[in-house]
Amino acid sequence: MDLFTAIDVxxxxxxxxxxxxxxxxxxxxxxxxxxxxNGAGKTTLIRIMNRIIAQDEGELYFSGRKLSxxxxxxxGYLPEERGLYKKMKVGEQALYLARLKGMSHDDAVKKLKYWxxxxxxxxxxxxxxxxxxxxxxxxxxxxxxxxxxxRLLIFDEPFSGFDxxxxxxxxxxxxxxxxxxxxxxxxxxxxxxxxxxxSQIALINKSKKILDGNVWDIRKAYKTxxxxxxxxxxxxxxxxxxxxxFEVTDQSTINDHFIAGIRIPQNGIxxxxxxxxxxxxxxQAINEVIPSMNDIFIRTVTQQVNIPVTQPEVSL
Amino acid sequence: xxKIILIIRREYLTRVKKRSFIVMTxxxxxxxxxxxxxxxxxxxxxxxxxTVSVIDETGLFYEKFKDSETIKFQYLVxxxxxxxxxxxxxxxxxxxxxxKTELALPSGAILYSKNQVNLNVxxxxxxxxxxxxxxxxxxxxxxxMQPDKSVRQTTDDILKSIAVNVExxxxxxxxxxxxxxxxxxxxxxxxxxxxxxxxxxxxxxGSQVMRGVIEEKTSRIIEVIISSVxxxxxxxxxxxxxxxxxxxxxxxxxxxxAGIVTVATSGxxxxxxxxxxxxxxxxxxxxxxxxxxxxxxxxxSRKAEAEGMNEVLDxxxxxxxxxxxGGFLFYFVxxxxxxxxxxxxxxxxxxxxxxxxxxxxxITVPLVLSFVLAQYxxxxxxxxxxxxxxxxPLTSPVIMMIRIPFGVPYLQILLSMGLLILGFLGTTMFAAxxxxxxxxxYGKKISYKELWKWLKYKN
Numbered sequence: 001m002d003l004f005t006a007i008d009v010x011x012x013x014x015x016x017x018x019x020x021x022x023x024x025x026x027x028x029x030x031x032x033x034x035x036x037x038n039g040a041g042k043t044t045l046i047r048i049m050n051r052i053i054a055q056d057e058g059e060l061y062f063s064g065r066k067l068s069x070x071x072x073x074x075x076g077y078l079p080e081e082r083g084l085y086k087k088m089k090v091g092e093q094a095l096y097l098a099r100l101k102g103m104s105h106d107d108a109v110k111k112l113k114y115w116x117x118x119x120x121x122x123x124x125x126x127x128x129x130x131x132x133x134x135x136x137x138x139x140x141x142x143x144x145x146x147x148x149x150x151r152l153l154i155f156d157e158p159f160s161g162f163d164x165x166x167x168x169x170x171x172x173x174x175x176x177x178x179x180x181x182x183x184x185x186x187x188x189x190x191x192x193x194x195x196x197x198x199s200q201i202a203l204i205n206k207s208k209k210i211l212d213g214n215v216w217d218i219r220k221a222y223k224t225x226x227x228x229x230x231x232x233x234x235x236x237x238x239x240x241x242x243x244x245x246f247e248v249t250d251q252s253t254i255n256d257h258f259i260a261g262i263r264i265p266q267n268g269i270x271x272x273x274x275x276x277x278x279x280x281x282x283x284q285a286i287n288e289v290i291p292s293m294n295d296i297f298i299r300t301v302t303q304q305v306n307i308p309v310t311q312p313e314v315s316l
Numbered sequence: 317x318x319k320i321i322l323i324i325r326r327e328y329l330t331r332v333k334k335r336s337f338i339v340m341t342x343x344x345x346x347x348x349x350x351x352x353x354x355x356x357x358x359x360x361x362x363x364x365x366x367t368v369s370v371i372d373e374t375g376l377f378y379e380k381f382k383d384s385e386t387i388k389f390q391y392l393v394x395x396x397x398x399x400x401x402x403x404x405x406x407x408x409x410x411x412x413x414x415x416k417t418e419l420a421l422p423s424g425a426i427l428y429s430k431n432q433v434n435l436n437v438x439x440x441x442x443x444x445x446x447x448x449x450x451x452x453x454x455x456x457x458x459x460x461m462q463p464d465k466s467v468r469q470t471t472d473d474i475l476k477s478i479a480v481n482v483e484x485x486x487x488x489x490x491x492x493x494x495x496x497x498x499x500x501x502x503x504x505x506x507x508x509x510x511x512x513x514x515x516x517x518x519x520x521x522g523s524q525v526m527r528g529v530i531e532e533k534t535s536r537i538i539e540v541i542i543s544s545v546x547x548x549x550x551x552x553x554x555x556x557x558x559x560x561x562x563x564x565x566x567x568x569x570x571x572x573x574a575g576i577v578t579v580a581t582s583g584x585x586x587x588x589x590x591x592x593x594x595x596x597x598x599x600x601x602x603x604x605x606x607x608x609x610x611x612x613x614x615x616x617s618r619k620a621e622a623e624g625m626n627e628v629l630d631x632x633x634x635x636x637x638x639x640x641x642g643g644f645l646f647y648f649v650x651x652x653x654x655x656x657x658x659x660x661x662x663x664x665x666x667x668x669x670x671x672x673x674x675x676x677x678x679i680t681v682p683l684v685l686s687f688v689l690a691q692y693x694x695x696x697x698x699x700x701x702x703x704x705x706x707x708x709p710l711t712s713p714v715i716m717m718i719r720i721p722f723g724v725p726y727l728q729i730l731l732s733m734g735l736l737i738l739g740f741l742g743t744t745m746f747a748a749x750x751x752x753x754x755x756x757x758y759g760k761k762i763s764y765k766e767l768w769k770w771l772k773y774k775n
Contacts, residue, residue, distance in 0.1 A: 014769040050543045052756070077543040081758065083536030088330060099322050100544035144540070 001064075003028040003152055003183045004049065009058030011044055018044040020207040021058070026152075026185060026200070031178055033198035033215070034187040035293075037301055040204045042187045043080060046154055049185075050077050063151070073102040076150035080157040080187075082141050084129045091116075091125035094144050101148040108147065115143040119169075135166050142170060146177065153177065156187045171197065191294040201293070205301050219290050222299070226263045226289040227270055232256065234281035241280055246273060257284055319545045320553045327528065327557025332564065341565055345572035352573075353580045366409035366437060371399055373416035380448050387437055403428060403489060411489075412441060421449050424483040438484055445482045453478040503721035504694055510644050510717035513566075515687050518652055518713065521562040522659040522679075526672065528554050529663030529755070538755045547752035552744075555656040562652060639729075643720045646733060651713025654740040655679065661747035664754030665762045682710035690718055697722040707732050709739025746771070 004026040011019040019041045026032045036042045047053045049060065051072055060067040062074070085093055091112070098108035116122040119139045124132060138161065146153060159167050174197065178184055186198060194201060195215065202212035211218065226249060238248050238260050249261040264273050270286060277283070331337055367388045372378060381389040392399050396413055403411050410429040414422055425445065427438065457478060532538040541550055662675040686705060693702045697719045706716040712732045716724070753770040
């Protein structure tokens with residue numbers, strides 16, 4: 001079932017269109033990556049999902065019903081631009097933010113204490129925020145985002161500014177939350193974390209959604225039938241003996257062996273390639289090259305920039 | 317609604333707990349009390365000998381004004397015109413003129429002087445006149461009362477029936493003999509005070525709202541909060557919270573100032589004779605002697621000093637306080653609300669306080685204008701300029717406060733109040749539109765053209 005659906009959302013600002021008929025579907029209990037270069041419209045879409053700003057056109061559905069103002073309390077949002085009141089005490093502030101999400105005083109205190117203990121920052125409860133390190137502040141920001149146990153969590157560039165230790169803690173907590181049934185949206189351009197965490201993505205560029213679906217499906221769809229061949233026993237150019245339909249994309253040497261990238265014909269199978277090379281060299285390994293999200297991201301985004309007419313549409 | 321209360325609570329508590337708030341709360345009343353007490357104190361310690369010429373057309377007060385340590389009286393027999401023309405050269409401190417009245421006893425006098433008349437002198441003259449008139453009235457009363465008749469009157473009744481309220485108008489005479497009307501001082505002071513107080517509170521707490529909005533922007537907490545509450549709720553919560561801080565501070569100032577002044581003045585007047593007039597009259601009555609003016613001049617003089625302060629209180633009592641206080645609170649609250657919304661809008665449109673300058677101008681102009689025009693308004697509180705400025709919402713909070721102590725028709729007050737409420741709703745709607753867009757804008761230099769576009773964005 002889908003937890004959140006946006007259909008044909010359009011948002012215009014006075015001099016530009018921030019979102020142009022963007023539709024996304026976020027399956028329940030998934031980790032969803034919202035990708036795109038800077039200025040693509042990700043943050044605008046997220047703000048519309050949070051009802052911070054209103055869309056000009058389009059519909060939003062939460063858990064099958066139209067998104068209503070009360071749904072805000074079922075959403076947790078960690079914005080890219082995030083901060084805390086510097087002069088306020090940590091506990092007081094966390095309590096204030098939790099109560100703004102509709103929690104009762106006692107419930108908020110109880111749950112905050114739990115999370116503060118868990119992150120080992122309970123001793124900071126009565127300190128002022130300005131006395132805290134940035135990492136500490138980020139922990140507090142994370143806690144107040146999830147404290148009201150939302151069904152949907154939206155993280156806008158969650159890892160920016162976090163040190164590697166905190167990034168790990170954050171990732172673990174996010175995966176833990178997912179296990180508990182929470183749906184998570186990531187907006188990021190850190191593609192490594194997308195591959196690591198996300199099961200679904202949507203790629204937005206220049207106000208339009210240009211790609212979406214299951215991460216693995218997308219990567220497979222972007223395969224070029226290229227194989228990586230690790231071998232020894234031949235130090236010449238593979239083009240010397242390979243038939244023309246096999247295209248050698250690159251060759252390199254690593255320590256004690258050679259690696260070559262070879263694209264085989266559309267309908268071919270790796271067996272054909274192996275058959276061709278067997279007489280000349282000793283195969284150590286062969287594996288298919290699956291494009292990384294990073295490659296796909298760069299390829300689709302730059303393609304759209306260069307040839308805006310032929311946008312790749314991946315149907316799944 | 318629950319959330320807006322949470323916001324108001326936070327805005328209020330964080331400010332009230334600040335050290336600067338506590339310091340201001342203590343220093344303000346000390347300063348204000350000093351402003352009230354010091355002139356009174358100075359007036360009482362002046363030891364210079366002053367000569368007051370007296371023209372008494374009634375003849376009732378002949379030889380009644382006894383010289384004191386600091387005041388010498390000289391009776392003139394010339395008419396008022398020649399006395400006035402001779403006054404500037406005579407070297408006398410003041411000229412007291414008691415005009416003849418046809419039927420009743422005189423109830424007032426005019427005091428001509430070169431400068432502002434010392435409260436001490438005025439108070440002394442007033443005391444002597446009141447006492448003399450009261451004695452005359454009492455005599456008449458006793459003459460009418462037949463002891464055998466069963467008309468029983470209590471002492472209180474008698475005291476009430478003989479009570480007089482002597483009014484002394486002061487007129488300044490210029491060097492060339494020009495006369496300058498003396499204004500009703502207390503109304504003036506109250507009007508000015510009320511107007512200036514509103515002016516300062518709007519600026520002080522309006523800019524606190526603005527700084528609060530900028531703080532939320534620069535600390536980047538704004539987006540966290542507006543993912544939980546509507547921008548409008550946050551804006552109104554902040555405005556109301558800060559407004560309550562202002563109200564709290566104001567009420568604390570009033571209470572503390574009143575406390576300090578009371579303690580200080582009672583300390584001052586405890587040096588004076590503690591006997592009050594009615595007591596003395598009662599004493600005179602009981603002894604059956606109607607002409608026992610205390611001959612102790614020194615005691616009289618001290619009494620007059622105490623009267624000087626009482627006189628101010630008398631005048632204060634003559635003001636329509638329910639309208640005054642009600643008006644003040646209304647214009648204070650709605651004037652603040654109207655301007656605070658605009659201040660909030662400015663705060664939302666900029667990234668730092670340094671950038672506020674260009675947008676502050678349209679807000680400060682009407683406020684500063686009303687402040688500058690206040691001194692003209694006070695001279696002509698019923699004039700056409702005063703009328704219009706007290707009706708227009710942007711200037712009415714300050715100007716109407718200046719006018720109210722002089723008496724303003726209720727219809728005008730209601731019209732002005734109604735328009736101020738409409739103005740408040742208008743600026744709030746206008747500000748909310750700029751605010752909800754502005755708070756999410758960073759690192760962009762905003763122009764008026766840009767603001768205009770924001771006004772047209774959908775929700």
